[in-house]
Amino acid sequence: MEKPGRTMLAKIWEQHVVTRISEDTDLLHIDRHLLHDLGGSRGLLDLKGRGLKVHSPELTFATPDHAISTAQGRAGTSKIGLELLASLRVETSASGIQLFDVDQPGQGIVHVIGPELGLSLPGCTIVCGDSHTCTHGGLGALAFGIGSSELTHVLATQVLIQRRPRTMRVRFEGKLPLGVTAKDLILALIGRVGAAGGTGYAVEYAGSAIRGLSIEGRLTVCNLSIELGAKMGMVAPDEKTFEFLRGRPYAPQGEMWDRAVSAWRQLPSDPDAIFDKEVVIDVEKIIPQVTWGISPEHVIGIDGYIPDPQMVDDPARRAAIETALDYMGLKGGMPIAGTPVDWVFIGSCTNSRMSDLRAAAEIARGRKVAAGVRAWIVPGSENVKREAIAEGLDKVFIEAGFEWREPGCSMCLAANGETVGPGQRSVSTSNRNFVGRQGPRARTHLASPASAAAAAIAGAIADVRTMGR
Amino acid sequence: MPKPFDKLTANAAPIMRTNIDTDVIIRIERLVGNSIRGTLGKWAFGSLRYLPDGSENPAFILNREPYRQAEILVTGPNFGCGSSREGAVWSLQEMGIRAIIGSGFGDIFFANCFQNGILPIVVDKAIVDSLAADIEATQGAGKVSIDLEAQTIVSPSGKRHTFEIDPRRREGLLQGLDEVALTLQRDNEIRAFQSADRAVRPWIHFAGKSA
Numbered sequence: 005m006e007k008p009g010r011t012m013l014a015k016i017w018e019q020h021v022v023t024r025i026s027e028d029t030d031l032l033h034i035d036r037h038l039l040h041d042l043g044g045s046r047g048l049l050d051l052k053g054r055g056l057k058v059h060s061p062e063l064t065f066a067t068p069d070h071a072i073s074t075a076q077g078r079a080g081t082s083k084i085g086l087e088l089l090a091s092l093r094v095e096t097s098a099s100g101i102q103l104f105d106v107d108q109p110g111q112g113i114v115h116v117i118g119p120e121l122g123l124s125l126p127g128c129t130i131v132c133g134d135s136h137t138c139t140h141g142g143l144g145a146l147a148f149g150i151g152s153s154e155l156t157h158v159l160a161t162q163v164l165i166q167r168r169p170r171t172m173r174v175r176f177e178g179k180l181p182l183g184v185t186a187k188d189l190i191l192a193l194i195g196r197v198g199a200a201g202g203t204g205y206a207v208e209y210a211g212s213a214i215r216g217l218s219i220e221g222r223l224t225v226c227n228l229s230i231e232l233g234a235k236m237g238m239v240a241p242d243e244k245t246f247e248f249l250r251g252r253p254y255a256p257q258g259e260m261w262d263r264a265v266s267a268w269r270q271l272p273s274d275p276d277a278i279f280d281k282e283v284v285i286d287v288e289k290i291i292p293q294v295t296w297g298i299s300p301e302h303v304i305g306i307d308g309y310i311p312d313p314q315m316v317d318d319p320a321r322r323a324a325i326e327t328a329l330d331y332m333g334l335k336g337g338m339p340i341a342g343t344p345v346d347w348v349f350i351g352s353c354t355n356s357r358m359s360d361l362r363a364a365a366e367i368a369r370g371r372k373v374a375a376g377v378r379a380w381i382v383p384g385s386e387n388v389k390r391e392a393i394a395e396g397l398d399k400v401f402i403e404a405g406f407e408w409r410e411p412g413c414s415m416c417l418a419a420n421g422e423t424v425g426p427g428q429r430s431v432s433t434s435n436r437n438f439v440g441r442q443g444p445r446a447r448t449h450l451a452s453p454a455s456a457a458a459a460a461i462a463g464a465i466a467d468v469r470t471m472g473r
Numbered sequence: 474m475p476k477p478f479d480k481l482t483a484n485a486a487p488i489m490r491t492n493i494d495t496d497v498i499i500r501i502e503r504l505v506g507n508s509i510r511g512t513l514g515k516w517a518f519g520s521l522r523y524l525p526d527g528s529e530n531p532a533f534i535l536n537r538e539p540y541r542q543a544e545i546l547v548t549g550p551n552f553g554c555g556s557s558r559e560g561a562v563w564s565l566q567e568m569g570i571r572a573i574i575g576s577g578f579g580d581i582f583f584a585n586c587f588q589n590g591i592l593p594i595v596v597d598k599a600i601v602d603s604l605a606a607d608i609e610a611t612q613g614a615g616k617v618s619i620d621l622e623a624q625t626i627v628s629p630s631g632k633r634h635t636f637e638i639d640p641r642r643r644e645g646l647l648q649g650l651d652e653v654a655l656t657l658q659r660d661n662e663i664r665a666f667q668s669a670d671r672a673v674r675p676w677i678h679f680a681g682k683s684a
Contacts, residue, residue, distance in 0.1 A: 087507075
């Protein structure tokens with residue numbers, strides 16, 4: 005009998021098994037460990053407290069992103085944020101870990117800089133104490149978020165004990181309709197399968213629409229894997245991936261590049277590989293998406309109506325909708341478009357790369373942010389910021405009335421005091437519309453960068469398709 | 474090192490809302506800092522537990538006796554979804570929670586529980602619902618018993634349910650094993666792997682040094 009085909013997950017996994025722990029659990033080598041200011045120095049101090057040293061500092065990289073201010077000159081970074089930054093500097097230096105520091109090329113949101121610097125590569129295992137580590141899967145890496153204890157474990161040993169996940173393939177087929185972006189694809193999927201639809205799975209995104217996406221778009225799709233419950237999401241590497249990585253500072257060069265690319269060409273799932281679960285999405289039926297509630301699964305098309313709890317028979321579901329609407333200050337049965345907004349946030353590891361800023365600038369160019377709306381552009385990294393300035397995007401935004409800020413996580417998780425006020429409504433390109441995510445009692449609607457820019461101009465949730473050029 | 478877990482008989486509180494995420498369990502600003510351990514218990518479920526003026530919300534179950542004494546949570550689907558923040562587990566632990574029974578958990582939260590000696594138990598939703606109903610029938614006074622060795626849960630009315638658990642996780646909890654120390658015993662194997670892998674995938678091990 006012929007050997008059955010293997011999935012990309014299986015191929016990458018098997019290449020990293022140091023030893024088998026039990027029938028379904030392995031000791032996996034970790035190729036890249038990314039640290040940030042919120043948990044990085046804590047892990048290093050934890051290690052020191054146990055009298056241990058960093059096992060493989062050459063595979064560990066750090067940058068501050070979560071707790072630093074994104075105001076010009078980093079003004080207003082909290083006392084504790086400054087302490088975390090200082091501690092990250094001291095502890096990485098003491099352990100021989102490379103730090104991409106504030107204002108230096110290389111600094112930025114950890115999931116933006118990994119791909120940008122060529123640290124994240126196809127076929128490698130990447131972990132970080134942050135659930136959106138799945139982002140790096142867009143390059144064909146096996147990347148996932150870990151907690152503080154596992155972080156310390158990786159620092160001490162450069163391996164993790166992991167149970168093999170089940171596999172799910174999601175095929176996005178068809179051509180992207182007008183106004184539909186990578187963000188809309190993944191939000192539509194979460195709406196379809198639910199916020200727990202991917203729990204226990206590693207997801208591989210495939211199909212013609214995924215092949216057609218830019219690498220940055222694939223990073224966005226993979227970024228939201230955790231919002232469907234899957235801690236790992238990935239896209240098979242292809243020529244686009246190799247072109248994206250070629251010449252990046254930490255990508256292999258010369259003869260080693262050729263060797264790496266031939267290895268990477270072996271990674272895609274075999275045609276006869278079997279997945280535990282398959283989902284097919286007809287992309288041509290998707291329109292721009294926006295969330296209405298307090299979970300990413302609470303999502304509808306921009307021409308849709310906010311669910312009316314009176315129309316729902318199941319009491320648990322009805323109560324869940326009522327809770328969400330009450331928090332969001334919305335009325336069931338109303339159209340989502342036209343809902344007035346106070347804030348627009350364009351940034352985060354989901355949507356803060358050049359293609360995102362270009363898409364938002366395209367809508368903003370020559371228009372004005374509506375009166376009463378505060379709109380922020382927070383580039384994902386120092387390099388993105390510089391490239392955007394070189395292209396003149398900062399001017400486009402500033403002339404339109406947006407605030408142009410320094411790179412960091414900012415208002416996505418509001419760890420640095422940058423928050424949406426209580427009861428205020430924001431359209432955000434980030435990844436979570438959870439209760440209080442952008443600040444206590446803040447109301448968040450997730451959308452694509454173009455849709456967010458459209459909301460800033462309209463002063464309300466708006467259909468970006470009516471604002472094209 | 475986590476405290477061992479074997480048997481527990483305690484009050485339990487049903488929190489049945491779907492998709493309680495880790496931001497709801499603990500807000501991010503409570504987690505900014507390197508000396509947060511021991512400060513988190515009072516902030517667990519902050520947005521549910523306290524009113525905007527900071528006073529306790531009497532409608533929230535953990536603010537009512539005897540649920541206030543709960544060491545076991547019985548939870549709705551997808552509890553602990555969202556972020557990787559281990560502070561979510563620490564905050565529950567600091568408020569006295571030792572086990573959580575639900576039909577499904579966020580993957581990273583689930584792993585973080587074991588790292589801290591908290592037992593997360595996955596059972597069918599029908600069992601979760603039956604447990605919640607049993608607890609509520611006693612106004613929270615009836616105790617729930619968990620036996621990890623035997624893999625059983627006994628409800629306040631005496632209904633006995635069995636549960637599945639990864640044998641390795643079970644052993645780790647029963648003995649309170651320190652994973653870092655155990656893995657370090659395999660350091661020869663790890664270094665041998667790295668040494669062989671340097672020849673196969675040098676670009677992984679010499680990042681930035683190949684130019």
